[in-house]
C-alpha cells in the first residue's frame with residue numbers, strides 16, 4: 030500500500046489527469062505528458078496509476094512496482110505520479126473525477142487520454158458524465174487516429190470539439206469540451222514492452238484486484 034499523499038493544487042489551477050495502467054510506464058507516456066502540458070495550457074499533470082482498468086480482464090503488475098517505475102521515468106517539476114485511485118478506493122474514472130472535484134474545489138481538472146481510449150470511451154462507465162463535467166484532451170496515437178475520430182463519443186460530442194489550433198483554450202473551457210491534438214507519433218506501448226521483456230511476470234490479480 031502506498032503512503033497517503035495527496036498532491037497540492039490551489040484553486041484556479043488547471044490540472045491534467047493522465048490515468049493509466051502504466052504496466053509498465055514508457056517514454057511514450059512521458060512524451061504525451063510533455064505535449065499535453067504545452068498544448069492544453071495546463072499548470073500541472075498528475076499521473077493516476079490505476080489499481081486496475083475496469084475493462085481489462087487481467088489485472089496489471091502490483092501497484093507498488095508500477096509506482097516505482099513511473100516515478101523513475103517521469104521526472105518533471107510540473108508532473109506528479111500518484112496512486113490517488115488506490116487511496117480513494119475508486120477505479121471507475123467518473124467516480125474518481127467526482128471525488129477529486131469535491132476534494133479540490135476550484136481546481137480545473139482536464140481528463141487526458143490517448144486516441145485508443147477515445148475509440149472505446151463509450152464503453153466506460155458513465156462516460157457521458159465525464160464528457161459533461163470535465164474538458165477532455167486526446168493525444169494522437171499510431172493506428173488509432175481514424176477509429177478515435179469516428180468513435181461514438183467523437184460523433185455524439187462533435188459540436189463540442191475545439192480545433193487543434195485552439196488547444197490552449199481547453200484547460201479554461203467549460204465542459205463539454207474536447208480537443209484532439211496531433212503530435213509526432215510515438216509507436217510505443219506497454220503491451221509491446223510486456224511481450225518483449227520480463228516485466229510483470231508472476232501471479233497477477235484479476236481486473237477486480239483479486240489475486241489469481
Ligand SMILES: Nc1ncnc2c1ncn2[C@@H]1O[C@H](COP(=O)(O)OP(=O)(O)OP(=O)(O)O)[C@@H](O)[C@H]1O
Pocket residue numbers: 047048049050051052057058061141142143144145146168169170171215216217218219220221
Ligand atoms: N504512445 C502513446 N501515444 C499516445 N498516447 C499514449 C501512448 N502510450 C500510452 N498512451 C496513453 O496513455 C494512457 C495510459 O496508457 P497505458 O498505461 O494503458 O499504456 P499503453 O501503452 O496504452 O498500454 P497497453 O499497451 O497495455 O494498452 C492512455 O490514455 C493511453 O492511450
Ligand SMILES: O=C(O)c1ccc[n+]([C@@H]2O[C@H](COP(=O)([O-])O)[C@@H](O)[C@H]2O)c1
Pocket residue numbers: 047048049050051077079081082083084085120121122123146152153154
Ligand atoms: O471508468 C471506466 O469505466 C474505465 C474504463 C476503462 C479505462 N478507464 C481508465 O482509463 C485509463 C487508461 O487505462 P489503461 O488501462 O488503458 O491505461 C485508466 O485511468 C483507467 O482507469 C476507465
